[in-house]
Amino acid sequence: MTGGAGFIGSHLCRLFVEKGDLVICVDNFITGSKENIQDLFNKPNFKLIEHDISNPLYLDEDLDWVMHFASLASPKYYLGYPIKTLKSGLLGTHNCLGIAKLKDAKFFLASTSEVYGDPLVHPQPEEYWGNVNSIGARSCYDESKRGAEALVYAYYNQHKLDVRVVRIFNTYGPNMQVDDGRVVSNFIVQALRGEEVTVYGRGIQSRSFCYIDDLVEGLEGFMKVDYKLPLNLGNPSEFTVIELARTVLKLTGSRSKITFCDLPEDDPKQRRPDITKAKKLLDWVPKIKLEEGLIKTIVYFKSKIS
Ligand code: NAD
Numbered sequence: 001m002t003g004g005a006g007f008i009g010s011h012l013c014r015l016f017v018e019k020g021d022l023v024i025c026v027d028n029f030i031t032g033s034k035e036n037i038q039d040l041f042n043k044p045n046f047k048l049i050e051h052d053i054s055n056p057l058y059l060d061e062d063l064d065w066v067m068h069f070a071s072l073a074s075p076k077y078y079l080g081y082p083i084k085t086l087k088s089g090l091l092g093t094h095n096c097l098g099i100a101k102l103k104d105a106k107f108f109l110a111s112t113s114e115v116y117g118d119p120l121v122h123p124q125p126e127e128y129w130g131n132v133n134s135i136g137a138r139s140c141y142d143e144s145k146r147g148a149e150a151l152v153y154a155y156y157n158q159h160k161l162d163v164r165v166v167r168i169f170n171t172y173g174p175n176m177q178v179d180d181g182r183v184v185s186n187f188i189v190q191a192l193r194g195e196e197v198t199v200y201g202r203g204i205q206s207r208s209f210c211y212i213d214d215l216v217e218g219l220e221g222f223m224k225v226d227y228k229l230p231l232n233l234g235n236p237s238e239f240t241v242i243e244l245a246r247t248v249l250k251l252t253g254s255r256s257k258i259t260f261c262d263l264p265e266d267d268p269k270q271r272r273p274d275i276t277k278a279k280k281l282l283d284w285v286p287k288i289k290l291e292e293g294l295i296k297t298i299v300y301f302k303s304k305i306s
């Protein structure tokens, strides 16, 4: 599991360790934290390797799966480290595919809704090819994942590697870092600290927010089915950013004011997953409504910043 000390990766590491699998977590801690996986350090079936997956990695163990989740994932970080982002998406994916091929393991790529760019089709089905500015500020992330997908299908076609590609839509919950920079964590942390809540643009852009437990259930389900094409996972309930800000203020009881900041370059105007395929293939639907997930996430962030 690369990126195993990150937000999503740490939940997956815990799930597999609890199920009794041997988990090898590979992370360079650029955005992840040891705290996220601290409770796993004393488990005999958990091993941590501090390593940048943009560089080759040699493992002694036999593997059933190679799960590649390492990436700068928040715009705040990938805009700050565009080359590292491209390297973990392209070189990192290549290295992980090489490991999977050598070990005769299945390969699982954490791709993203960002492959659809600023989408002109709404909601986004997997067949949509996207609308990406290949030289814009976000291209380091979008193209790293599009290139990663291309690498996966090259290994599938040429080496018959058994692959899964999940396109994850905005997911949030415990184990996000206080300084992660993505919208849910920013708004909650700002509201709890009584700081201004920073809405970018006029806040009329939309996102669809999935709580981590729903995503993890979908990811686990995807590992169990034999489906080689990319699959969307996310919660199709769509909200504008300003609606999210108001909901966070209501749920935290904060007296923070909303402040409007510049809209970042190429910020997608709308995003909502079409999850018809996931529903059918995995018999999966996200169950946790936004307010319910936000309440759990607020409890987590309260413990982090007090
Ligand atoms: P995160 O930043 O919390 O976790 C990423 C982890 O990868 C961190 O622990 C980081 O230290 C590690 N990492 C980054 N580059 C690395 C490298 N070169 N070598 C080793 N480790 C490295 O982000 P997350 O939200 O948990 O995202 C996990 C994966 O899911 C990413 O691939 C991301 O693109 C994808 N994804 C997440 C979302 C979301 O909403 N959370 C949406 C779409 C896709």
Ligand code: UDP
Pocket: 074, 075, 076, 170, 181, 182, 183, 184, 186, 187, 198, 199, 200, 201, 203, 205, 207, 241, 263, 264, 267, 268
């Ligand atoms: N956003 C915002 N304020 C913030 C952080 C983000 O208004 O403090 C907006 C951002 O411009 C985008 C949306 O919230 O329209 C989601 O941003 P995020 O960084 O979470 O991820 P994205 O979906 O853009 O990858």
